[in-house]
Amino acid sequence: MLRKLSLFSALLALAFSASSQIVSTSDTAFGPSIPTLLVGGANPTTSTLSSCADSLVVQIPANRWVYSVDVQYNMLAANNGWRSEQFSYLTCTTTGNSEASISQGVGNQPGLQTYSRTGLNIANGATTTGTLVFRLDAFRTWGNPAGCDTAVNKVVHGTWVVTVHHGPMPTCFPPTGFQNNWVMSNSAQFSWTTGGATNWQLKYGAVGFNPTSAGTYVSAASTTKKITGLTASTSYDVYVRDSCGTGNSSMWVGPVTITTLCSPLVAPYLETFSGTAWTSGTGTNNINNAIDACWTRDPGAPTGNGGGQPYAWGTKAGPTPTNNTGPTADHTVGTPAGKYVYTEASAGAYQDEADLISPLMDISGLSNPSVTFWKHMFGQYTGTVALDVWTPTNGWQYNLWSQSGATQTSSAAAWDSVNVPLTNLANDTIRIRFRAIRSFDVTGDMALDDVYFQNGPTCPQPTGLAATNTSFTSASLAITTGAGTSWQLAYGTPAQTPGAMAKTVVSSTTPTLSGLTVGTDYAMYVRNICGAGDTSGWYGPLLVSTLCSPVAAPWAENFDGTGWTGGTGAYNANDALATCWFRDPTAGNGPGSPYFWGIRSGATTTGNTGPGADASGNGRYAYTESSSGLPGQVTTLRTPPINTSSLTTPELSFSYHARGNSMGSLGFQVWTPSGGWSGITTVFSGNQPFFGNNAPWLDTAFNLPAADTLMIRFVATRGSANQSDMAIDEIEIKEAPACPAPTGLTVGTVTVTTASLSWNTGGATMWNVAFGPTGAVNLATFNTASTNPYTLTGLTPGTTYDVYVRDSCGSGTSSLWLGPVTFTTPCTSVVGPWTENFDGVNWVASTHFPAGGIA
Structure with missing residues (x-):
């Protein structure tokens, strides 16, 4: 594993004659215990200031050079307070520098916690007066009363000690920014910023060694150095220092701790994830699963089945824990006893990333190197898997292949294979990384099996297929390919395999597939044709829906017809759109769902947002459910195609409702066959100006471009919180009036x-x-x-x-x-002197509130 060191984590002794001149001066705070400040919401950071912080002065001789600072103190949690609710950090107010990160206690129980941190650089450098003032900020995240208090958590009196290590100004300044760039099985590369020298020395040894008395020297003539001769699967500490001349070196900076990788595997090589080192986990989050020691993952396996666990790759046998996602068995043997790796979407949050990295792989013996693997991606909220590759020369190269969204239609559906050429990496040693991005909810388990480093086929499969435009009977496509001079397309129903589909051969990577049926869902695949009898495997499916036949204008939609179904509950579950309408993303059903358009009757369930009924007072409307999703997320709702050829000046009119203190924005786009989608026309942004709980629906109208056929796409952007339920109703496209309304x-x-x-x-x-x-x-x-x-x-x-x-x-x-x-209008002001006894005829006593209440 790698660890970057951007600050001094240890400042040892000066080399040679200066080493005996560094001395230490300590001071202890003997006053009362330091209170903690109660902080609600997010945990405090080093930018959070406590109003009950304490200060301590350490006096050293003037004109000395500070090399480092140590701090120690105890904190006590009592009266049902926990040590894990303690937060604290040290600042040198003389220099204005604070620690890089805040310290937190450990343990969900009361008791004494000792804090000790060494090698802090918050006071480093010259001090002309020798007076150094330090401040300790301490916080708690639970326990009344508000403000500062010592009853629940405190810094114990007499335990706060600050030690300053100082000496003469150095004649050779240490380097900074020491970091590891990469590590292999027998070598590692490091870099740093010079302190002023043009030559440097590195030392490496077992973790914990002292560079002043042990370790192996390596000289460097530049600020980047590769250390060789290391042992595979071994941990090392590495230090660096400036060398300013004979007998004049800086202090050692470090350590950076590394662990070398396993010795390279030699291709061809197959990983089935079935060995004894791969252990299946248990429970909802697949806890405590294990992977082979020569593979690495980030983050590691979840350790609990509750919330707050990481989204991660793990080993699994049999089906994944969540229904309606993941495979039922592995690919290698196809039984519940076989194992595979997958990402458990019950843990983590939207857009979390999980990485799985292979061991080093020597592919120099392959004449046409490639990697083949099998994947299973099924679930409503399937995210993205991408393949990256690493070489010592170029580092990580991203997205050699990627796939977003479901490619299987059920857990029992067959796995499909992917082959990615590595031809530009021949004669190298590489690592590959599977990088998974979580989508919105738990039905997004993505699985891999049988990763095979081998000579690739003479005709590798394409690596991408996308739709650039869809019309009533055709779809324009874009093929990403590394081989072939022509391509075969297969298209049919989503339930069909490529072998059962209709096929056509194209000679362009941007073909248009014609002759499709209006209003139909298609699955499409592509494969390379490299020569007679030499074709690749299929890439796909790409799911495409052709447009429905246009409806004639004048046209209206109030969402009250039989094709519309209103949802229920906080997340508007089980609603349905009428035929030929489209929303992206699809409907949600829980807190992990995206922000989405839904159909509803009556009021939304979140207070102070959304309408109480539709625009007519007794029907359905379309709205965005903001109890799910994230700030700034966009959701769209698209109408069917509408034939406006009978209109001279088409007008779009509709009613909208935009009540909510965290309201987002609404706009719309217009599609025409010749121009595609237009830019966004803004309808509103922010809360509609109304005070009270029954904001009215508002009407608006916009002129549309003259075109034979068009579609409208409503584009909603979620606000900062869940009071962002915006709604539309009573949509019409008709002839614009001779005198349009304001x-x-x-x-x-x-x-x-x-x-x-x-x-x-x-x-x-x-x-x-x-x-x-x-x-x-x-x-x-x-x-x-x-x-x-x-x-x-x-x-x-x-x-x-x-x-x-x-x-x-x-x-x-x-x-x-x-x-x-x-x-x-406000009342006129009264002229004093003035009295009011509440006995006049306009004052009416309440019968609802008890005596002493306010009517």
Whole structure:
């Protein structure tokens, strides 16, 4: 394993004559115990400041050079407090430097915890006065009262000791940034930044050795050095120092601890994961499984079946623990006794990465090196697996192959194979890495078996197939290939194998597959043709759905038809879209699901967000469920194709609801056959301006491009938290009115007699504004406005008003009214002296609250 050292982790003694001149000065805080500050939410860090921190002054002679600092203290957890709830760190306020990371106690029980850290560089360098001030910040994450307290967790009085190691200014400064670049079975490369010298010395030895008296010297003439002659599967400590001349060297910097890899395996080589070193785990998270010692993984195996466990590769025999994902058996023998490796998606979180790295593999004996493996990827939330390769010369090369999403249709479905050419790496020693990225939920177990380093086929399979555009009867494709001059495509139903599908040969890597059926789901595969009788294996499937036949405009959708099913519960489970509508991602059903569009009737389950009913008051609507998903996640909802050839000026109109303090944003895109998808037109961003719990639906309209056929894709972006349930309803595509209505009516500044209004014009330069007490507006009586914004005057103090606006396009042509928007003018101020005894006729006693409550 590798460990990078960016700071001094140990500062030993000066070499030669200076070594006897470094001395240590300590001081102890003898005052009362130091309180801890209660911190809620996220754990504190070294940027968190405690209001009850204590200070300690260490006085050393002036003009000395500080080489390092040690700190020691005890913390006591009592009164149901735990040691694991303690956090603390040291700062040198004289230099302004703090420790790189905060220290946390260990153990979910009370008791005494001793802290001791050495070699800190927070005060390093010259000090002209010799006065060094240190501050200890201590925190707890549980235990009232709020603020600073010593009853639950504290720093014990008389135990805080700071020791400063100092001496004369060095004449040869140590290097910095010492790190390991790579390690193999018998060698390792290191690099560093010079302290000023042009020559350096390294020392290596067994872990824990003292470089001043032991170890093996290696000289270096550059700041990158390869150490050879190491023993395979062995741990070493390595140090470096500047060499400034005869008898003048810096302090040793280090150690960087490495473990050399196993001796290289020689290809051809097959790993079936069936040896005794591979041990299957148990429980929901496949805990305590084991892998071969010459393979490495990051992170390691989960150790518990509860939450907070890492997403990781592990060994498994038989089916994975979660239903509806993973294989039922391995590929090698096909029985529950066989073993394979897989990622357990019951652990971890969205976008977590798990790495599985092979031993060193000598492929110099292969004339056409490649790696073949078998994969099983089944589950609604299947993530991504990618293959990377490492060489000493180039380091890691990413994404030689990758696959996202399910490629199997059931746990019992057959495994499929992948062959990845390594032709540009011939005569080398390599490692490969399977890099898995978790998706949203637990049904995303991805499995590998039978990894074979071998000479590749004379015609390797393609490594990618994607759809660049889909129409009613065709699909434009892009093939990624490293061989072949022509390619065979297979296409059919998702349940078919390539052998049973229709096939066609193409001569371009960007072909268009025509003659498909409208509104149909297809699976597509591709293989290389390298010559007569020389074809590769199939790559795929790629799942493609052709567009449905267009519906004719004028067109409307209110989500109340029989094809729509409303969901239930906090995550809107078991809803369904009507035929020819499409959402991405698909529906969720739990807290691990993505942010998604769903269909619902009635109110959403999260308070203070979402509508209470649909726009008509008695039906269904489409909305985004923000109880799942992550901030900034995007979800889309696409309409069927719509034939607008009968419309001169097509208009899209719909109602929307955007109530929520963490509301995200909504926009839409327009697809046409000639232009594809347009950019996003913004509908709103943030919480709609309404105070109360029953925000109204708002109406909006947009002109659309003239085209024979188009589709609309609503694009929702989740806000920062779960109050981001936005909704749409009553969608129409029809002929735009001669006088389009305005949108976005808002009320600005309100005084006792005036109110400022603004809106987005539908295109006119004159407008009608109607207003009056709530529920009593006469739309036949209105003001004519020639400015936007516009100010209403002559209002009555302490009155609630409704206001409407419409475009006035001239010649008696007006748009529909937009509104109402409601506001209340404030009361006029009273003149003192003033009294109130709550006995007037406008005060009504409550019968709901008990005596002493507030009505």
